[in-house]
Amino acid sequence: FDPQEVTVVYVLGGPGAGKGTQSANLVRDYGFVHLSAGDLLREEQNTEGSDYGQLIKDYIKEGLIVPMEITVKLLENAMRSKLGSDGTGKFLIDGFPRKMDQAIFFEESVCPSKCTLFLDCPEEVMRERLLNRGKTSGRSDDNEESIIKRFRTFVETSMPVVDMFEKEGRVVKVSSVGRVTDVYENVMKGLAKMGI
Numbered sequence: 082f083d084p085q086e087v088t089v090v091y092v093l094g095g096p097g098a099g100k101g102t103q104s105a106n107l108v109r110d111y112g113f114v115h116l117s118a119g120d121l122l123r124e125e126q127n128t129e130g131s132d133y134g135q136l137i138k139d140y141i142k143e144g145l146i147v148p149m150e151i152t153v154k155l156l157e158n159a160m161r162s163k164l165g166s167d168g169t170g171k172f173l174i175d176g177f178p179r180k181m182d183q184a185i186f187f188e189e190s191v192c193p194s195k196c197t198l199f200l201d202c203p204e205e206v207m208r209e210r211l212l213n214r215g216k217t218s219g220r221s222d223d224n225e226e227s228i229i230k231r232f233r234t235f236v237e238t239s240m241p242v243v244d245m246f247e248k249e250g251r252v253v254k255v256s257s258v259g260r261v262t263d264v265y266e267n268v269m270k271g272l273a274k275m276g277i
């Protein structure tokens with residue numbers, strides 16, 4: 082993808098930080114297309130005849146990062162299908178990249194990102210949100226055991242990616258504690274500083 086034509090903003094943050102919730106606000110007000118890597122993987126997992134269904138299921142339950150070949154392919158396909166007829170597009174890529182190899186590959190071989198929105202949230206808050214959502218979400222990873230594993234993967238594997246982008250001065254960091262509308266105010270202010 083040509084970064085002159087295609088804008089990519091990553092939305093990162095721990096499990097339950099509010100990536101999906103804030104992305105929905107940005108879709109409404111900024112005309113972004115929202116692509117959640119987790120949603121794409123869950124969809125693929127449920128696609129009959131997929132070669133990766135069982136693998137994805139196991140990785141998600143264990144809070145592990147699915148091999149990047151699978152995730153990058155799903156994202157590329159989704160981006161291609163959502164491009165405008167003039168070849169332009171504005172994408173919020175939610176929950177990706179969450180491992181260094183994915184970040185480097187995507188930046189170098191798919192499309193360099195404009196910036197990263199990082200939603201900063203303490204584990205106690207995320208844990209409560211996830212357990213609460215788990216009552217109705219039907220997600221196989223919204224339980225105590227998987228949540229602990231997801232947190233560990235986030236700290237050990239995904240935070241280094243955020244730290245790398247931060248060193249490059251390409252991160253908008255916003256606290257996602259508090260009401261959705263208040264968090265969103267700060268998201269908008271942060272993005273404005275990046276010229277978005």
Ligand code: UP5
Nearest residue numbers: 096097098099100101102118119141146147176210214261
């Ligand atoms: N909520 C949100 N904001 C709130 C607020 N300000 N106040 C009160 N409540 C708030 O929100 C979570 C819950 O909190 C909701 O009930 C919401 O109403 C409430 P949500 O917006 O859904 O948070 P989000 O950050 O999107 O949480 P999610 O659970 O989706 O994050 P994860 O990062 O864990 O999940 P994801 O779907 O991205 O990934 C799942 C798994 O897929 C990963 O663990 C991994 O195994 C796999 N994966 C890969 O392998 N590779 C990838 O590239 C991506 C995913």
Ligand code: MG
Nearest residue numbers: 100101117119
């Ligand atoms: Mg989400």
